[in-house]
Amino acid sequence: MSIVRVTKEVVFLYKIILQLLVSGIAMGFVYGLVGIEYTLIWNSTGLLNFSHERIIMLGAYIFAGSFVLQTGLSVLPAIVATIIAIIFFAVFVAYTIFIPLRNMSALCAIMSTVMLGNIINESVRLYYGPEAITVKGFLTGMIRIGTLVVARAYVVIIFVALIILALLLLFMMKTKTGKAMRCVAQNKNASSLMGIDVQKNMMITIAISFSICSIIGLLVIPLYSVKQSMASMISLKGFAAGVIGGFGSLPGAIVGGLFIGIIENIAGMIFPSTFKDVVAFVCLILMLLLRPSGILGKKRIS
Amino acid sequence: MFSRKHTRKIYAVLIIAALAFPLISNNTYYITMLCLAFIYMIVAFGLNFITGMTGQVNLGTAGIFCIGAYTSALLTTKTFISPWLALLVVILFGFVIGIALGYPSLRLKGVYLSLTTIAFGEIVRQLVNNMTDFTGGAHGVRAIPPYCLFGFELNTKLRLYYFLLAVTIMFGLIAYRIIYSKWGRVFTAIRDNIDAVDTCGISSSKVKIIAFTLAAVFAAIAGGLYAHYSGYINPSTFTLNLSVSFVVMVMVGGSGTVLGSVLGAVLVSILPEMLRFLGNYYQIVFYILVFICTILIPNGIVNVFLERQKTKALPEKN
Numbered sequence: 001m002s003i004v005r006v007t008k009e010v011v012f013l014y015k016i017i018l019q020l021l022v023s024g025i026a027m028g029f030v031y032g033l034v035g036i037e038y039t040l041i042w043n044s045t046g047l048l049n050f051s052h053e054r055i056i057m058l059g060a061y062i063f064a065g066s067f068v069l070q071t072g073l074s075v076l077p078a079i080v081a082t083i084i085a086i087i088f089f090a091v092f093v094a095y096t097i098f099i100p101l102r103n104m105s106a107l108c109a110i111m112s113t114v115m116l117g118n119i120i121n122e123s124v125r126l127y128y129g130p131e132a133i134t135v136k137g138f139l140t141g142m143i144r145i146g147t148l149v150v151a152r153a154y155v156v157i158i159f160v161a162l163i164i165l166a167l168l169l170l171f172m173m174k175t176k177t178g179k180a181m182r183c184v185a186q187n188k189n190a191s192s193l194m195g196i197d198v199q200k201n202m203m204i205t206i207a208i209s210f211s212i213c214s215i216i217g218l219l220v221i222p223l224y225s226v227k228q229s230m231a232s233m234i235s236l237k238g239f240a241a242g243v244i245g246g247f248g249s250l251p252g253a254i255v256g257g258l259f260i261g262i263i264e265n266i267a268g269m270i271f272p273s274t275f276k277d278v279v280a281f282v283c284l285i286l287m288l289l290l291r292p293s294g295i296l297g298k299k300r301i302s
Numbered sequence: 303m304f305s306r307k308h309t310r311k312i313y314a315v316l317i318i319a320a321l322a323f324p325l326i327s328n329n330t331y332y333i334t335m336l337c338l339a340f341i342y343m344i345v346a347f348g349l350n351f352i353t354g355m356t357g358q359v360n361l362g363t364a365g366i367f368c369i370g371a372y373t374s375a376l377l378t379t380k381t382f383i384s385p386w387l388a389l390l391v392v393i394l395f396g397f398v399i400g401i402a403l404g405y406p407s408l409r410l411k412g413v414y415l416s417l418t419t420i421a422f423g424e425i426v427r428q429l430v431n432n433m434t435d436f437t438g439g440a441h442g443v444r445a446i447p448p449y450c451l452f453g454f455e456l457n458t459k460l461r462l463y464y465f466l467l468a469v470t471i472m473f474g475l476i477a478y479r480i481i482y483s484k485w486g487r488v489f490t491a492i493r494d495n496i497d498a499v500d501t502c503g504i505s506s507s508k509v510k511i512i513a514f515t516l517a518a519v520f521a522a523i524a525g526g527l528y529a530h531y532s533g534y535i536n537p538s539t540f541t542l543n544l545s546v547s548f549v550v551m552v553m554v555g556g557s558g559t560v561l562g563s564v565l566g567a568v569l570v571s572i573l574p575e576m577l578r579f580l581g582n583y584y585q586i587v588f589y590i591l592v593f594i595c596t597i598l599i600p601n602g603i604v605n606v607f608l609e610r611q612k613t614k615a616l617p618e619k620n
Contacts, residue, residue, distance in 0.1 A: 048413045101597070106412045107359050108600040111553055114546050115593040122586035236424055236542075239417055247414070274432035281421035281428075288418050289406055 018148055020265040026154035028261025029161035030216060031280075034238020035245065035253025036168070037212040043185035043248055044205035045102045047109050051117030052213055053235035057228060058120055059086055059214025064135045064226040065128045075138060079218060083211045090210035094203040102202075121228060132227035139222040153222040160219060164212065165254065171208075172250075181205055233277065240284040246294030255295055259283070309561055309608075313474075316564065320467055324460055333463050339571040340466040341528050346551040346563035347477035348520025351513040353549055354557030355486065357493030358407055358510070362419030363548045365426035366399055366518050368540035370525020372430060375443040375535055385449050389526050396522025400515030407514060408507045423545055431537040442536025446529050462531060469527065473520065478560045480516065489513055490558065554595045556604025565604055 034052065041049045049055075062085050067078035097116060101109055139153045172178040183191040184201045192198045217231065224230040237260055245256025260280045268276040287294065324333055345363060352360045370392045377388040406418050430437045437443070449456045449465065456465050480486050488509045491499045499506045529535050547570050555566020573591070577584035599606055 048416075104597075104600065107353065107357070107549075107553065108596055110359055110361075110413070110416060111546075111549060112593060112596045115589055115596060118589040119586060119593065122589060126582060126586065236420065240421065243414070243417055274434075275428075278425050278428045278432075281425045284421045285406070285418060285425075288410060288414060292409060292414065 032257025400518030556602030
């Protein structure tokens with residue numbers, strides 16, 4: 001009798017751990033995407049984009065507020081329209097703010113991107129109003145995989161993240177623009193000598209980064225709903241993910257994101273769940289003190 | 303345009319104006335705003351040492367401010383000790399945090415340091431928010447007793463105003479003396495050329511920790527004052543936005559000067575209120591103004607007028 005009970009409990013525990021793993025991996029991919037999105041801009045322009053939280057939010061607002069609720073588009077065309085709108089915005093921001101700013105001191109660069117974020121935040125509040133928006137039936141519900149029941153949002157997040165990663169990898173490795181992007185990340189002077197238009201390349205990078213931001217915004221709608229503070233946690237943890245994986249490395253961002261996502265979910269089971277959000281930042285500080293180059297980083301920081 | 307002698311006159315005028323303000327204006331609202339500005343000034347004086355002079359971007363000041371406020375508030379409401387005794391504990395805490403935060407700054411530079419300090423601020427806020435039994439969680443701490451001075455309870459706005467003014471002048475004086483001392487010169491030297499500092503036989507790591515500790519102690523004391531000034535604190539005050547506005551005070555006002563911190567703190571706390579006539583748009587106009595200031599005058603308003611700073615105060619990014 002007791003053996004049966006013990007096995008039942010073990011199976012139950014096993015199921016819980018599996019579910020936590022799935023949600024941890026899904027959140028890990030979200031953090032990893034955030035990490036990738038700001039690492040792209042960092043590599044290309046040397047700016048740390050502190051406004052990315054607001055751009056993630058802006059993407060979700062444009063999708064939910066403008067295209068789904070106001071014009072009544074169905075989901076797929078609305079997603080495409082959102083990405084196109086964000087790319088136009090990215091080109092504007094790149095030429096007016098990011099590219100002129102890249103030669104300023106670190107303090108000024110940080111503060112101006114923070115202020116840009118605040119301006120976007122206020123504009124969104126003025127235009128869409130302070131209330132949260134919900135998109136009915138978007139990525140909600142549960143999916144059964146064998147005996148495992150997981151939220152549909154998590155499965156979609158994992159799939160979309162994998163697709164984005166594959167596309168990004170193909171783009172960076174196979175296309176001429178992608179190769180140029182990697183050159184610019186390595187050495188701006190040399191790449192301009194090789195005939196690469198560095199400014200245009202930065203603009204393309206920023207556009208890609210912003211469209212990844214908007215996709216993240218769409219993916220987390222079922223988790224946080226569309227409100228102004230929706231991205232504050234994931235953007236900060238995304239920073240942590242990038243540093244833990246290895247600052248400036250794209251694979252590192254994903255590794256760091258998965259690390260944080262899984263650790264934080266497991267820790268939520270061991271410690272009281274109220275401390276769940278602290279875990280990522282404690283990991284960040286420990287990593288910075290013990291191994292500042294991150295999990296995948298090899299170079300020493302100078 | 304102004305030399306150091308002139309700035310002394312400006313300080314005198316400012317202090318007299320601040321002393322006379324409650325006599326001229328009866329508007330309690332403005333007095334309350336100025337009280338807050340005084341508290342912010344103390345934080346800005348401290349932050350000036352790290353961000354303005356040593357050139358390290360610290361975005362975790364709200365965390366230190368929060369620890370100062372909660373330490374003082376919890377000690378006085380739970381153990382009923384005098385706020386003055388709590389202030390000593392607050393100073394001790396500030397000292398410990400300064401050393402603890404200063405240590406990573408020896409190994410980390412630029413963005414890494416800003417990320418570490420952001421993480422620190424976020425950890426503090428989450429812990430305060432989540433340890434409901436100890437800190438009261440999101441409900442905050444209520445009924446924090448005011449300071450008592452020679453049997454006077456500093457409970458009216460006017461008394462608080464003069465008390466905070468006196469404290470601010472005191473800290474301003476300390477900050478002024480430090481800026482023009484050996485420490486101050488080494489702080490600026492670290493920002494401009496850290497290798498030269500070490501070559502001169504001055505331990506740059508020791509000086510960096512001094513800068514961090516000073517800033518942490520100033521911010522913690524300001525936090526303690528804030529708790530007793532407002533009588534009620536809750537974690538939603540101490541967000542990353544607050545840290546950002548502290549940095550804005552130092553940057554927009556003028557890095558490396560006391561006058562800059564004064565101007566910055568007054569601007570950040572009063573300007574949004576002055577822009578209220580814009581209705582819904584006042585906040586966005588404020589942010590746009592700060593944004594323009596950041597780009598056009600990265601060294602701050604005061605340094606535009608100061609003769610002393612002929613060289614570029616902030617180094618170009620390599």
